[in-house]
Amino acid sequence: MMKQNRIWKWASLFILAAIVGSCGVDIPKEKQSSFETMIVKKSDLEVPVKFSAKMKGQADVTIMPQVSGQLMKIYVTEGQQVHKGQTLFAIDSRNAQHELESAKANLQAANANLQAAISQANSAKLEYESNKNLYDKQIVSNYMLESSLNSYKQAQATVSQAKASVTQAQAAVNRAKVNLGFCTITSPVAGVIGEITVYAGDQVTPMTQLTIVSGNQKMEAEFSLPESVLEAGVSSGYTQTDKAKNIANLPDVKFVMKNGTEYPIKGRISTFTGVVNATTGSLACKATFPNPDGVLYSGIQGTVVLPYSHHDVMVIPQTAVVRLQDKSLVYKVQADSTATAVTVMTIDAGNGKDVIVTEGLNVGERIVTVGANNVQEGQRVLFPTEAKETKKK
DSSP states (O other), X not given: OHHHHHHHHHHHHHHHHHHHHHTTOOOOOOOOOOOEEEEOOEEEEEEEEEEEEEEEETTOEEEOOSSOEEEEEEOOOTTOEEOTTOEEEEEOOHHHHHHHHHHHHHHHHHHHHHHHHHHHXXXXXXXXXXXXXXXXXXXXXXXXXXXXXXXXXXXXXXXXXXXXXXXXXXXXXXXXXHHHHHTEEEOSSSEEEOOOXXXXXXXXXXXXXXXXXXXXXXXXXXXXXXHHHHHHHOTTOOOGGGHHHHHHHSOOBEEEETTSXXXXXXXXXXXXXXXXXXXXXXXXXXXXXXXXXXXXXXXXXXEEEEEEEEEEEEEEEGGGOEEETTEEEEEEEOTTSBEEEEEOEEEEOSSSSEEEEEESOOTTOEEEEESGGGOOTTOBOOOHHHHHHHHHO
């Protein structure tokens, strides 16, 4: 019985094969297709080099009082835009006003003393001249002439002292006026009010920080620029005696905020130190950005983007590079359409899709660009029909 069942199974298989053959159905064959490839060539590429930066107003000013006293009034609020000379704070001016009035009274008294001294000196002069005329006529003695001369000299000295007292009194008035003016604190620059750290009624001194006015018409992004980038970006080479020329040769820069928003106005690298930091190998730099609408604020952080141009370089897709531990491999297509792995040295192109090959490839060589991770050494990657189509492209 078992033998009979086995015979029936084999018969069924033969019948099924015959039916399939009679229906003309072809069994699909595995089709081999070419990998995507490209021919290596040289081109120019602009790479965005990014540096972390912090914004600061070009004229950030710390506001501190020049005199001590009670803060009577605050005229501004945090974040308010102010113009140069606008009143910010008022300090109790009563003491300063009293000092000014006292100084003016002293000046008035000094002027009165001066007028009296001048009058006395004029009288002493007339007496001396009269005695001299009489002495010449031998009417008075030499003693009287000398006595009148000494009186005249003393009167002149008194006038000089009175003039000095007037000068001192006038200086005291000027100083009192200045101190009175210090009681009204105005903004030295146009800008935005920062955090106000005091309240009306507080006692303040010249050591008290009231706020910071950020002169935000122009903003400076502070960052560190590697020396290698600076030298590569300046054809004449970096020299400390030719900084202005080097700065002029650098391209415009962009500022990207932390949320990814790009500031619409480009800036310029305005300054960099003449000394490279021995620890970091970089120079402290500032890029100046116009800020006509007050969009930028002191303290915000972001990224300065410097376009770095590469000329006559080999650029290939990132998909063509296979990372193997500390090596980067690219599969080069040989004349017999097989792939051979070669080690290459690359740098990031900065656009998120390409790399720049510095070593390992030559212009005119064909490489696998898509599917390189699936290629094995010696594997055929181009097939006749597809190879012709690839060459036509």
